[in-house]
Amino acid sequence: MKKVMEIAYDQLTPENLRVIHELTHALTTVGDEENVLNKILDRLIQETGAEIGAFIYYDAQRDAFVPRMIRGAGGEDSPRFSQTIFRKVLETRDAVLSFDVLAEQDFQVSQSIITNEIHAVLAFPLIVEGRLYGIMYFDSRHNRQKFNEAARQLLSFFAPIASLTLEHILKKREVENKNVILQKQVDSSLGIPNIIGETPVMKRLFQLIRKVARTDASVLLTGENGTGKDLVARAIHDLSPRKNKPFIAQYIGNIPSTILDSELFGYKKGAFTGATTDRVGLFEAVNGGTLFLDEISELPPELQTKLLRVLQNKEIIRLGENLVRKIDVRIIAATNQNLVELVKNGKFREDLYYRLNVINIHLPPLRDRKEDIPLLVDYFLKRESEGREVTITKAAMRKLMNYNWPGNVRQLENIIRRALILAEGDVIDVDDIQLDEMDVPKFEGTLEEFKNQLIIQRLKEFNGNKTRAAKSLGISLRTLQQKAKELGL
Ligand SMILES: Nc1ncnc2c1ncn2[C@@H]1O[C@H](COP(=O)(O)OP(=O)(O)OP(=O)(O)O)[C@@H](O)[C@H]1O
Numbered sequence: 197m198k199k200v201m202e203i204a205y206d207q208l209t210p211e212n213l214r215v216i217h218e219l220t221h222a223l224t225t226v227g228d229e230e231n232v233l234n235k236i237l238d239r240l241i242q243e244t245g246a247e248i249g250a251f252i253y254y255d256a257q258r259d260a261f262v263p264r265m266i267r268g269a270g271g272e273d274s275p276r277f278s279q280t281i282f283r284k285v286l287e288t289r290d291a292v293l294s295f296d297v298l299a300e301q302d303f304q305v306s307q308s309i310i311t312n313e314i315h316a317v318l319a320f321p322l323i324v325e326g327r328l329y330g331i332m333y334f335d336s337r338h339n340r341q342k343f344n345e346a347a348r349q350l351l352s353f354f355a356p357i358a359s360l361t362l363e364h365i366l367k368k369r370e371v372e373n374k375n376v377i378l379q380k381q382v383d384s385s386l387g388i389p390n391i392i393g394e395t396p397v398m399k400r401l402f403q404l405i406r407k408v409a410r411t412d413a414s415v416l417l418t419g420e421n422g423t424g425k426d427l428v429a430r431a432i433h434d435l436s437p438r439k440n441k442p443f444i445a446q447y448i449g450n451i452p453s454t455i456l457d458s459e460l461f462g463y464k465k466g467a468f469t470g471a472t473t474d475r476v477g478l479f480e481a482v483n484g485g486t487l488f489l490d491e492i493s494e495l496p497p498e499l500q501t502k503l504l505r506v507l508q509n510k511e512i513i514r515l516g517e518n519l520v521r522k523i524d525v526r527i528i529a530a531t532n533q534n535l536v537e538l539v540k541n542g543k544f545r546e547d548l549y550y551r552l553n554v555i556n557i558h559l560p561p562l563r564d565r566k567e568d569i570p571l572l573v574d575y576f577l578k579r580e581s582e583g584r585e586v587t588i589t590k591a592a593m594r595k596l597m598n599y600n601w602p603g604n605v606r607q608l609e610n611i612i613r614r615a616l617i618l619a620e621g622d623v624i625d626v627d628d629i630q631l632d633e634m635d636v637p638k639f640e641g642t643l644e645e646f647k648n649q650l651i652i653q654r655l656k657e658f659n660g661n662k663t664r665a666a667k668s669l670g671i672s673l674r675t676l677q678q679k680a681k682e683l684g685l
């Protein structure tokens with residue numbers, strides 16, 4: 197690298213220093229390769245009055261120069277570049293000034309130079325990890341005042357700074373790319389703590405959870421009772437950058453609207469009778485963290501409107517106050533209802549549905565992933581047996597596998613707890629597995645009467661909610677409606 201030291205520092209003018217300063221400063225404010233190269237091209241075209249500025253990538257393997265970025269070509273569609281000058285830069289690894297090319301002794305007169313009538317060229321190398329990465333190239337056929345030795349020296353001086361910036365950016369990108377790949381591998385190979393499952397549907401779920409956790413997007417968790425919605429909400433928070441901030445779950449179902457309102461939004465002293473002090477609402481308390489709204493389908497209409505506003509504006513107003521407070525809260529909502537159906541029936545705001553359902557995570561019912569039952573059984577046995585080494589017989593396991601689990605994982609968890617109590621010694625056998633027949637009292641009537649009884653009981657259980665009752669009975673809403681009518685309900 198013979199020429200590096202040939203800069204005549206005493207010839208650097210204040211104007212040169214200004215340019216160096218500006219260029220260097222410009223480089224520190226950009227983050228990617230293309231921006232850096234564009235900035236250099238634009239600034240130097242301006243500075244030198246060049247007509248064309250280009251970045252020429254050097255493909256070392258093929259020993260070829262590939263124009264990648266061309267600026268200010270002024271209407272000419274594809275300028276031809278002088279290979280001679282590229283070679284010269286490659287060889288000297290220093291800025292090259294070629295001035296009145298035809299007369300310049302340094303160059304063999306090449307055909308491309310003659311045909312393009314290049315009058316003045318300035319080029320300098322970008323060196324990355326000791327190798328020529330590419331060439332910054334400026335050429336001017338008309339305005340060549342600033343294409344002089346001083347400019348060449350200036351570029352000689354600037355080239356290592358530009359190279360270093362580029363090297364830094366390329367290295368950073370390489371690391372980022374590697375991170376993305378590693379993250380992807382981790383996502384697909386790792387499970388989620390406390391969430392058990394190895395079936396493909398669960399593996400896909402784990403990947404989705406990890407991906408979603410890195411974002412701030414609102415998530416809607418759907419799935420039957422006991423499928424693990426609470427568990428997933430918590431996992432998303434724990435895997436997110438918000439993990440050290442609060443996670444609060446608020447149950448929406450069956451809570452009177454006014455109480456829920458003050459719970460979520462807080463209030464000012466005197467806002468209503470009983471508001472004896474100021475109170476912070478959950479949105480504020482959880483600031484920076486995650487708020488989990490469980491059974492979101494039960495949200496009363498007036499609160500649906502308020503929640504929509506929170507999601508849109510990221511601000512809240514306490515009851516009885518005018519002050520608008522900015523909040524930063526990630527919302528995860530869960531429901532075992534068909535929200536789309538509720539939207540259709542006008543029970544749930546459509547705009548709110550879309551705001552909440554930015555990402556939908558659906559939890560499969562246990563009957564659709566029965567292969568996971570042995571794994572879950574093992575997990576619950578270990579967790580609940582307080583150190584006892586308990587095993588389960590093949591017949592008992594078969595019984596579990598053949599059941600259809602209307603209550604999903606929660607039901608399995610309960611049945612294992614029961615089995616641990618019932619089991620003699622450290623072996624769980626078929627009789628220790630008491631499926632929910634156990635909950636059905638002895639019945640003396642006919643099958644028809646039993647069915648009717650069950651319908652009445654379920655409707656009561658679900659507070660008259662026919663959709664949910666029908667679902668839990670495994671029959672269509674229509675059938676249930678018909679039956680209910682027959683029974684005079
Ligand atoms: N994949 C799983 N691995 C381990 N435990 C699970 C899994 N899924 C659910 N559970 C357990 O089952 C029980 C019910 O789960 P969870 O409360 O998350 O369900 P849910 O979908 O929120 O139910 P609901 O709709 O009734 O609120 C919990 O004790 C939970 O720990």
Ligand SMILES: [Mg+2]
Pocket residue numbers: 425426490530
């Ligand atoms: Mg739940």
